[in-house]
Amino acid sequence: QIHLVESGGGVVHPGRSLRLSCAASGFTFSSYAIHWVRQAPGKGLEWVALISYDGSYKSYADSVKGRFTISRDNSKNTLSLQMNSLRAEDTAVYYCARGRTTGIYGSDYFDYWGQGTLVTVSS
Amino acid sequence: EIVLTQSPGTLSLSPGERATLSCRASQSVSSSYLAWYQQKPGQAPRLLIYGASSRATGIPDRFGGSGSGTDFTLTIRRLEPEDFAVYYCQQYGSSLVTFGEGTKVEIK
Numbered sequence: 707q708i709h710l711v712e713s714g715g716g717v718v719h720p721g722r723s724l725r726l727s728c729a730a731s732g733f734t735f736s737s738y739a740i741h742w743v744r745q746a747p748g749k750g751l752e753w754v755a756l757i758s759y760d761g762s763y764k765s766y767a768d769s770v771k772g773r774f775t776i777s778r779d780n781s782k783n784t785l786s787l788q789m790n791s792l793r794a795e796d797t798a799v800y801y802c803a804r805g806r807t808t809g810i811y812g813s814d815y816f817d818y819w820g821q822g823t824l825v826t827v828s829s
Numbered sequence: 830e831i832v833l834t835q836s837p838g839t840l841s842l843s844p845g846e847r848a849t850l851s852c853r854a855s856q857s858v859s860s861s862y863l864a865w866y867q868q869k870p871g872q873a874p875r876l877l878i879y880g881a882s883s884r885a886t887g888i889p890d891r892f893g894g895s896g897s898g899t900d901f902t903l904t905i906r907r908l909e910p911e912d913f914a915v916y917y918c919q920q921y922g923s924s925l926v927t928f929g930e931g932t933k934v935e936i937k
Contacts, residue, residue, distance in 0.1 A: 816919075
């Protein structure tokens with residue numbers, strides 16, 4: 707059974723950092739791109755970042771570019787999102803999601819999602 | 830960036846009725862790379878439809894997707910109590926994927 711489990715959320719002051727993790731099981735992790743998608747309270751879904759199956763390609767939403775860094779460890783079946791210089795508008799539930807690709811980097815739909823981890827940026 | 834506009838914002842229906850949800854793109858979606866997700870309160874989104882019309886694994890056949898180009902539709906043939914939720918469309922025809930703002934299907 708495929709599982710994605712996020713962790714690392716919490717309350718953080720503006721300008722500080724936080725690192726999220728996503729642990730995967732039940733599939734060949736090293737064969738799939740993985741994405742982060744977030745959802746602000748009461749709002750819709752926003753794509754945040756992706757990393758290719760082998761870590762060679764990374765892409766970010768403009769809203770987080772230069773502040774967030776995505777990485778993966780295929781030997782441990784884990785994904786990370788390092789979030790620096792956090793802002794109030796980064797407050798959201800962060801989901802990791804498995805990408806199903808069309809063959810073009812980034813052009814994915816998401817067939818499995820984790821349960822999400824809440825990040826609250828507040829003073 | 831392709832902007833997706835979903836309508837209506839809220840759909841009030843009774844169990845057993847048919848639901849028709851619309852997703853309109855600001856430009857043509859390549860190869861009908863359009864997905865639909867269902868999200869219930871406190872839960873992660875669940876994939877329903879990909880490629881505009883292909884049902885994901887385990888999705889009942891009362892859910893159907895159609896459309897191409899800029900206009901796409903999700904149809905729920907006969908609403909079951911568990912179908913009342915928020916539905917999002919997502920395009921993945923470009924390397925910058927985007928989501929619609931969602932349609933809430935609520936019990937009338």
